[in-house]
Amino acid sequence: MIVKPMPISGFRENLPEFQLIEDNYKEIIKKNYSLSGFTPIDTPVVERLDVLLAKGADDNEVYAISRVNGEEGDDSDLGLRFDLTVPLARFVSQYEGELTFPFRRQHISRVYRGERPQKGRFREFYQADIDIIGNGSLPLFADVEVLSTIYNSLKELDFGQFVININNKKFLSGFLESIGVTNIKETISIIDKKDKVRHEKLKEMFLSIGLSEQTIEKIVEFIKFGEEKTSTEILTYYSQFDSLLLKTGLDELKYLYTSLISLGVDEQYIKINPSISRGLNYYTGTVFETFITGALNMGSISSGGRYEDLASNFTKNNFPGVGGSIGLTRLLSVLESIGKIETNKKTTSKVMLVNMGDDFLKKNLEIIRFLRQNLINTELYLDSEAKIVKQLKYANNKKINYVIIIGETEIQNDIVVLKNLYSGEQFEIKQENLLDYIF
Amino acid sequence: MIVKPMPISGFRENLPEFQLIEDNYKEIIKKNYSLSGFTPIDTPVVERLDVLLAKGADDNEVYAISRVNGEEGDDSDLGLRFDLTVPLARFVSQYEGELTFPFRRQHISRVYRGERPQKGRFREFYQADIDIIGNGSLPLFADVEVLSTIYNSLKELDFGQFVININNKKFLSGFLESIGVTNIKETISIIDKKDKVRHEKLKEMFLSIGLSEQTIEKIVEFIKFGEEKTSTEILTYYSQFDSLLLKTGLDELKYLYTSLISLGVDEQYIKINPSISRGLNYYTGTVFETFITGALNMGSISSGGRYEDLASNFTKNNFPGVGGSIGLTRLLSVLESIGKIETNKKTTSKVMLVNMGDDFLKKNLEIIRFLRQNLINTELYLDSEAKIVKQLKYANNKKINYVIIIGETEIQNDIVVLKNLYSGEQFEIKQENLLDYIF
Numbered sequence: 009m010i011v012k013p014m015p016i017s018g019f020r021e022n023l024p025e026f027q028l029i030e031d032n033y034k035e036i037i038k039k040n041y042s043l044s045g046f047t048p049i050d051t052p053v054v055e056r057l058d059v060l061l062a063k064g065a066d067d068n069e070v071y072a073i074s075r076v077n078g079e080e081g082d083d084s085d086l087g088l089r090f091d092l093t094v095p096l097a098r099f100v101s102q103y104e105g106e107l108t109f110p111f112r113r114q115h116i117s118r119v120y121r122g123e124r125p126q127k128g129r130f131r132e133f134y135q136a137d138i139d140i141i142g143n144g145s146l147p148l149f150a151d152v153e154v155l156s157t158i159y160n161s162l163k164e165l166d167f168g169q170f171v172i173n174i175n176n177k178k179f180l181s182g183f184l185e186s187i188g189v190t191n192i193k194e195t196i197s198i199i200d201k202k203d204k205v206r207h208e209k210l211k212e213m214f215l216s217i218g219l220s221e222q223t224i225e226k227i228v229e230f231i232k233f234g235e236e237k238t239s240t241e242i243l244t245y246y247s248q249f250d251s252l253l254l255k256t257g258l259d260e261l262k263y264l265y266t267s268l269i270s271l272g273v274d275e276q277y278i279k280i281n282p283s284i285s286r287g288l289n290y291y292t293g294t295v296f297e298t299f300i301t302g303a304l305n306m307g308s309i310s311s312g313g314r315y316e317d318l319a320s321n322f323t324k325n326n327f328p329g330v331g332g333s334i335g336l337t338r339l340l341s342v343l344e345s346i347g348k349i350e351t352n353k354k355t356t357s358k359v360m361l362v363n364m365g366d367d368f369l370k371k372n373l374e375i376i377r378f379l380r381q382n383l384i385n386t387e388l389y390l391d392s393e394a395k396i397v398k399q400l401k402y403a404n405n406k407k408i409n410y411v412i413i414i415g416e417t418e419i420q421n422d423i424v425v426l427k428n429l430y431s432g433e434q435f436e437i438k439q440e441n442l443l444d445y446i447f
Numbered sequence: 448m449i450v451k452p453m454p455i456s457g458f459r460e461n462l463p464e465f466q467l468i469e470d471n472y473k474e475i476i477k478k479n480y481s482l483s484g485f486t487p488i489d490t491p492v493v494e495r496l497d498v499l500l501a502k503g504a505d506d507n508e509v510y511a512i513s514r515v516n517g518e519e520g521d522d523s524d525l526g527l528r529f530d531l532t533v534p535l536a537r538f539v540s541q542y543e544g545e546l547t548f549p550f551r552r553q554h555i556s557r558v559y560r561g562e563r564p565q566k567g568r569f570r571e572f573y574q575a576d577i578d579i580i581g582n583g584s585l586p587l588f589a590d591v592e593v594l595s596t597i598y599n600s601l602k603e604l605d606f607g608q609f610v611i612n613i614n615n616k617k618f619l620s621g622f623l624e625s626i627g628v629t630n631i632k633e634t635i636s637i638i639d640k641k642d643k644v645r646h647e648k649l650k651e652m653f654l655s656i657g658l659s660e661q662t663i664e665k666i667v668e669f670i671k672f673g674e675e676k677t678s679t680e681i682l683t684y685y686s687q688f689d690s691l692l693l694k695t696g697l698d699e700l701k702y703l704y705t706s707l708i709s710l711g712v713d714e715q716y717i718k719i720n721p722s723i724s725r726g727l728n729y730y731t732g733t734v735f736e737t738f739i740t741g742a743l744n745m746g747s748i749s750s751g752g753r754y755e756d757l758a759s760n761f762t763k764n765n766f767p768g769v770g771g772s773i774g775l776t777r778l779l780s781v782l783e784s785i786g787k788i789e790t791n792k793k794t795t796s797k798v799m800l801v802n803m804g805d806d807f808l809k810k811n812l813e814i815i816r817f818l819r820q821n822l823i824n825t826e827l828y829l830d831s832e833a834k835i836v837k838q839l840k841y842a843n844n845k846k847i848n849y850v851i852i853i854g855e856t857e858i859q860n861d862i863v864v865l866k867n868l869y870s871g872e873q874f875e876i877k878q879e880n881l882l883d884y885i886f
Contacts, residue, residue, distance in 0.1 A: 009501065009760070010760065010761065010762070010763070011495075011497050011498055011501045011760055011761055012761070013495075013498060013537040013538075013540055013541040013761050014495070014541075015541075016491065016493065016494075016495065016525065019491040019493055020491075021489075021490055021491060021538075022488070022489065023542060023545055023546075024486045024487070024488060024546075024552070027486070027487050027488055027489055028486065028487070030489070031487055031489075041795075042795035042824050043795075043819045043822065043823075043824050043825070044819065044824070044825070044826060045794055045795055045796035045799075045824055045825065045826030046795065047463045047466070047467065047793065047794045047795050047796075048463070048466050048467070048470055048795070049461070049463060049466055050460075050461065050466055050469070050470075051460055052455070052458040052459075052460060052571050053492065053557065053571065054455065054458055054559075054570075054571060055455075056450075056452075056453070056455060057515065058450050059450055059452060061515070062448065062450045067515040067516050068514060068515070068516050068517060069514070070514065070515045071512045071513065071514060071515070072512070072513055072514070072515045073510045073511070073512050073527065073559075074510065074511055074513065075507060075508070075509065075510060075511070075561035076496065076500070076506040076507070076509045076510070076511045076526060076561075077506050077507050078507060078561060086455065087515060088512065098452040099452075099460075101452055102452040102453075102454075103462060106462055107462075107463075108793065108841060108844045108845050110829050112794070112826070113463070118492065120493075120512075122514035122515075122517060131493075132491050132492065132493060140829070142829075145830075146829070147829045147830050147831065149808075149827065149829050149831070150829055153826070153827075153829075160819070267808070267812060270808075270809055270812040270813070270816075271812050271815065271816050272816045272820075321448070321449065321450055322449065322450055322451070322452050323449070324449070354486065354547065355484055355486045355551070356480075356481035356482075356484055356485065356486050356487070357484035357486075360484075369588075369706070369709075370709055373706060373709040373710050374709070376710065377709075377710050377711050380482045380483065380599070381711075383478075383482065384482075385481050385482050385483070385484055386482070386483070386484065387483060387484030387551070387592070388588065388592075390549050390579070390581075390585070390586045390588050390589055390592075391584075391586050392586065392588070402547060405547045406547050
């Protein structure tokens with residue numbers, strides 16, 4: 009029976025040319041996370057359902073697993089993780105005694121959401137998370153480390169201009185407090201929607217939770233001021249306010265901002281933005297969201313913040329933390345849709361040896377061995393009877409940079425012919441000089 | 448509500464010190480696969496159930512997914528892959544027109560099996576696969592590439608002695624044919640069990656499929672001969688036989704063996720072993736299985752072979768291939784159980800800066816920035832008020848190599864103190880000379 013293979017919506021899959029780019033992105037992120045001492049963990053994709061649902065997650069979006077034709081109850085308590093934070097919380101409380109705190113971990117892996125099929129919504133996607141978890145307490149410098157590491161990673165990906173919008177929940181709450189708002193959580197969750205709804209709709213929502221026209225006006229001004237003014241102007245302007253909460257938040261923001269600059273973060277790429285709130289009540293201090301210039305309406309590609317207690321569902325011990333996440337699948341999908349991804353290779357091979365027949369096999373094997381030992385990705389064209397034209401076409405299709413040809417004449421003269429398929433140049437050289445020509 | 452986190456049997460999870468080793472293994476394997484031009488693919492963990500079950504897989508071991516509290520029928524047609532070969536077959540037939548053949552792919556990822564919980568049996572594990580797929584035909588040199596690449600990977604992992612046992616199904620079938628066996632498939636599937644059952648039991652099984660005492664004796668001799676003699680002795684001895692099938696298999700084995708030696712494979716690590724069969728009818732030519740010396744009874748850690756048709760369930764086109772797989776999770780679990788894994792680090796950090804207080808923050812940030820830019824993994828101890836003893840204990844616990852201390856005196860004299868925690872040595876040096884001391 010023939011089963012026709014078809015794509016499954018929400019599950020992205022790459023052809024080799026795009027996979028090489030995704031892998032390169034992953035390596036760059038991992039390298040930068042490691043440079044800042046974030047050690048990798050790699051928990052199972054599968055967790056117990058009671059762990060996944062402990063916090064009252066939207067269980068309609070959680071996938072459970074069960075054996076096809078298995079008996080009733082087999083593994084019926086297991087499901088697929090929907091983020092990397094719940095597994096971190098479970099991990100930290102499970103191995104508390106074996107970890108050294110503050111615990112810095114990175115986790116680059118896939119998560120699963122039972123989303124309704126929809127464009128740009130993924131049911132399987134990569135997240136690249138870092139978190140620093142303290143045992144009992146955690147200094148503010150942890151926030152600096154998370155932000156600078158996210159910045160270094162995104163910068164090295166080199167996809168163009170982006171802005172990390174930074175704020176502090178204490179600053180935002182303090183401001184609302186200072187203008188007389190009492191239902192602060194509800195107000196913040198409306199502010200969080202400001203980029204997604206029209207101005208009138210926003211006002212309506214504020215009115216519906218009982219804010220006065222005057223208060224609403226102040227909030228709207230606050231948002232506008234935050235978007236228009238520079239980070240330094242914002243820090244200066246609000247230092248006059250005398251709400252204690254606002255001041256604490258502002259001091260934290262100032263410490264964070266100046267430390268980031270000292271660590272080499274380019275001012276163009278960060279902005280203090282007082283109306284960033286990240287909705288979630290989970291966050292208690294620093295929060296951030298990152299947008300690609302030219303793709304603002306496509307949502308944040310990296311976000312995170314400071315939270316008071318990571319693992320309250322799993323242990324009575326207190327684990328405050330700060331974390332950040334790069335939404336790798338979303339980032340690639342946004343870059344692809346704004347035309348920022350150029351694929352240029354279809355294979356890991358850098359060199360292809362033309363196969364002139366089995367008489368030359370031994371010489372070819374000698375060269376393959378030599379090049380691979382020198383960490384040059386190399387393959388021999390497999391079919392020893394194929395015409396040279398066909399072999400070069402294969403190399404061209406796969407965008408392999410270099411081709412090596414060894415035939416009768418070359419063996420006699422103890423040389424090889426090296427062809428650069430990009431520049432069109434061709435050299436007759438000694439085998440031992442190959443490394444001087446291949447970059 | 449507090450949910451107590453517990454391990455799930457069959458789902459391996461690493462503490463950081465072991466994860467660093469697993470990641471290093473993955474990188475070495477990936478590097479070697481790439482050196483031979485195997486380009487990565489990364490298909491979803493989720494496939495359609497009809498794709499997974501097309502070949503009549505043991506559906507009792509396949510996991511299906513469904514949304515917790517989802518409506519009847521939501522995603523009910525999806526499951527988790529149980530190997531990386533079915534996804535490859537589906538991928539090749541789905542994107543046939545966009546791939547260049549022969550298609551060399553690597554895939555290092557997890558697979559899922561609904562196994563009954565049992566020691567050493569995993570329900571989630573990493574496989575590291577390579578395959579070369581031809582369109583219509585595929586030269587024998589592809590087998591050389593797969594075997595040499597598997598060898599290079601295992602060799603660089605540097606865990607000690609292993610032996611790749613190589614055989615050819617044509618050779619084995621040819622031999623059985625030459626001694627008058629007619630039910631060759633059944634006989635081979637019994638030979639495949641030779642390491643798992645006692646001698647008497649094996650004989651019983653042969654008798655039960657109707658082999659004569661005399662034939663059984665010849666098979667037992669054949670197995671013994673193959674185990675005792677060297678590769679060269681085996682190739683020489685059987686070249687006298689005049690079965691055409693046997694001769695074809697033997698010629699392929701000879702070509703494979705001599706090519707591998709030319710490519711630098713050390714004779715000690717490969718052995719032609721005529722009784723290796725890999726049970727599966729799937730394989731048609733080259734087959735191999737790899738055992739770690741000193742852990743023979745723990746099963747093969749890498750295996751594979753040549754097959755006639757990868758994707759017959761998904762397309763009428765003919766895709767012959769050859770592949771090999773390193774069972775990464777099993778390999779690590781075997782090495783762990785025979786005491787071959789020494790963990791020596793608990794973090795990616797190579798350097799820790801002692802935190803002498805916020806007065807020194809700026810200088811510390813300058814040095815962090817300098818070291819990270821020079822690709823040295825560095826962290827600052829977070830708590831600026833912790834005693835030095837506590838800070839050094841943290842570095843010791845995590846087995847960080849180097850510690851840097853900057854206090855009043857150091858700032859005045861424009862130096863830093865660098866302590867090597869392994870050797871105990873301590874240096875007072877200029878900041879710009881740090882890279883000469885940190886390895």
